[in-house]
Amino acid sequence: MRVHHLSHIDLDGYGCQYLSSRVFEDLQCYNANYGPEVTARLEEILTRIRQERREEPEQETLILITDLNLSTKECAWLEKEAMETGAKLQLLDHHGTGATAAERFAWYFLDTSRSATRITYDWLREHFAFDPEGRYEAIVEAINAIDIWRDESPYFDYGRVLLGMISGAREINRILFPDEDRTYKLRLIDTAAKILEETPLAEAPIVLDDALHSNKKAFFRLEKNDTKDNLVADYVTRLLGREKDRLTIHYRGYKGILGYNVGNASLIGNAFLLANPDYDFYMDVNSRGNFSLRSNDKLDVSAMAAEIGNGGGHPNASGGKIENYKDSFVYSDLREAIQRYIDEKSAHPSS
Numbered sequence: 001m002r003v004h005h006l007s008h009i010d011l012d013g014y015g016c017q018y019l020s021s022r023v024f025e026d027l028q029c030y031n032a033n034y035g036p037e038v039t040a041r042l043e044e045i046l047t048r049i050r051q052e053r054r055e056e057p058e059q060e061t062l063i064l065i066t067d068l069n070l071s072t073k074e075c076a077w078l079e080k081e082a083m084e085t086g087a088k089l090q091l092l093d094h095h096g097t098g099a100t101a102a103e104r105f106a107w108y109f110l111d112t113s114r115s116a117t118r119i120t121y122d123w124l125r126e127h128f129a130f131d132p133e134g135r136y137e138a139i140v141e142a143i144n145a146i147d148i149w150r151d152e153s154p155y156f157d158y159g160r161v162l163l164g165m166i167s168g169a170r171e172i173n174r175i176l177f178p179d180e181d182r183t184y185k186l187r188l189i190d191t192a193a194k195i196l197e198e199t200p201l202a203e204a205p206i207v208l209d210d211a212l213h214s215n216k217k218a219f220f221r222l223e224k225n226d227t228k229d230n231l232v233a234d235y236v237t238r239l240l241g242r243e244k245d246r247l248t249i250h251y252r253g254y255k256g257i258l259g260y261n262v263g264n265a266s267l268i269g270n271a272f273l274l275a276n277p278d279y280d281f282y283m284d285v286n287s288r289g290n291f292s293l294r295s296n297d298k299l300d301v302s303a304m305a306a307e308i309g310n311g312g313g314h315p316n317a318s319g320g321k322i323e324n325y326k327d328s329f330v331y332s333d334l335r336e337a338i339q340r341y342i343d344e345k346s347a348h349p350s351s
Helices: 011-020 036-055 072-085 096-104 116-128 137-147 156-167 178-198 204-220 228-242 265-275 301-309 331-347
Strands: 002-007 027-031 061-066 088-093 108-110 248-251 254-260 281-285 290-295 312-314 317-321
Touching: 002 011, 002 036, 011 027, 011 061, 011 116, 011 137, 011 156, 011 178, 027 036, 027 178, 036 061, 036 072, 061 072, 061 116, 072 088, 072 096, 088 116, 096 108, 116 137, 137 156, 137 178, 156 178, 156 204, 178 204, 204 228, 228 265, 248 331, 254 331, 265 281, 265 290, 290 301, 301 312, 301 317, 301 331
Parallel strands: 002 027, 002 061, 061 088, 088 108, 254 281
Antiparallel strands: 248 254, 281 290, 290 317, 312 317
């Protein structure tokens, strides 16, 4: 069975995917925050299922949604689309705002007394004979305790460390590199699960807290050891190089790469340009439309910044701001919009 699993972007949401990744071999995960991003991700899933159906018409497909609530209108739309593609639906959630939808749709399971991770765990045990020995019971209880604030639970303190661990795991931008960001967070949860399994509960929160820095470094260390910042920069630079075809933009005949909320523009931008001499500039834009530009003596980015963003700086390091910027949680849409903006500004410099 092919499973497309959409979940929230907090500890509980990733906890659900941590469990599903241990059950389903043919699994594709997605993540969304509340609001329009949920619909955008569901459209992405449906598009991918339609493509898969053309290749394997008889493939059994499940759309699994966890830790996200849908409105009745969204449910009606999704059910119609799923029926047309032949996909089954299952939603597992604990937010009371989904009560009306849960009453109307048989595939919408709601239980406000448990976290989504606990609901998913129980559902997987019931329907897929998952974890008969209860190996994952402790990590599930820790996530459950913090997510629904059961401070009387002996696992509550461990859950608090878990919560900060995931909320602080921002080294990889989830819009630009969603699969890598998710892999990183699920790896942290798996390491935390093993610590909880091997450590007396009273000591486990301190052991995990002490280990967080080294656990993060272990994920990003590709070759030799270094500072965490340097390891992350090297890791992200390699991702940019690997994905450069889908990240490429152009300005006045020059070829560049567009990052989104990557940060550390000097280190990462210069490293990318040195490793990819066929590129002329590096651009990183944040969620407010502010951008950084870097070059390696191939393009005067101060002139580029002045032309497209009323900015400036140095020939190899500049910045500015995109006018009337509209953020997006779909990178391809963001890149296309910025490319149109650059083309318009360079075609009409005074506009």
